[in-house]
Amino acid sequence: MRQLESEAVTVWRSMLLIHADLVDAIGVRLRAEHGLTATEFDVLINIPPHSTIRHRDLVDEIVLSRSALSRLLRRLEQRGLVEQRPDDEDQRGICVGLTERGRSLRATAAKTNAEVVDDAFAALDSADLACLSEAVGRIRPAKTGD
Numbered sequence: 001m002r003q004l005e006s007e008a009v010t011v012w013r014s015m016l017l018i019h020a021d022l023v024d025a026i027g028v029r030l031r032a033e034h035g036l037t038a039t040e041f042d043v044l045i046n047i048p049p050h051s052t053i054r055h056r057d058l059v060d061e062i063v064l065s066r067s068a069l070s071r072l073l074r075r076l077e078q079r080g081l082v083e084q085r086p087d088d089e090d091q092r093g094i095c096v097g098l099t100e101r102g103r104s105l106r107a108t109a110a111k112t113n114a115e116v117v118d119d120a121f122a123a124l125d126s127a128d129l130a131c132l133s134e135a136v137g138r139i140r141p142a143k144t145g146d
Helices: 007-035 038-045 055-062 066-078 100-120 126-137
Strands: 052-054 082-086 094-098
Touching: 007 038, 007 052, 038 066, 038 100, 038 126, 052 055, 055 066, 055 094, 066 082
Parallel strands: none
Antiparallel strands: 052 094, 082 094
C-alpha cells in the first residue's frame, strides 16, 4: 500500500511532471528549429547579449557541473556561438561572450522558448498568472550549505 502524501508533496510532484513535459516540448522545438538542446539554450540565454560573464558566475546560473559547462562551452565555441578568453581581472578565470552568430541564435531561440511557454500557459488568464506567481513566490525551500 502506498504511503499517503501530503497535499504539498502531491502538488510538488504535479509541478515536476509539468516541468518535465514543458522542458521536453521546449527541447523538441529548439532542436528542430535552431539545432540547440535545451541545455545549450539555457547556457546561451544566461550569457549577456552584449557583454561577457565569468565562467564561475555562469555555472551558478545553470544546472551543470563546472566540467560539464566547460565541455559544453567548448562545443558552442567550435560552432562559432561563443568566445572564451582569460578574465582581465583574474588571469586564472575565463570570461564567456556571445559571438554575433550566438547573439542572433540566442534571440531567435528565446522567441521559440517564449512561444512554447506561452502556449503551455494559454489556459490561464492574467488573474490566474498573477495568483500563480504570487503563490510560487511564497515557496521557501530550506537553505543548505549557506
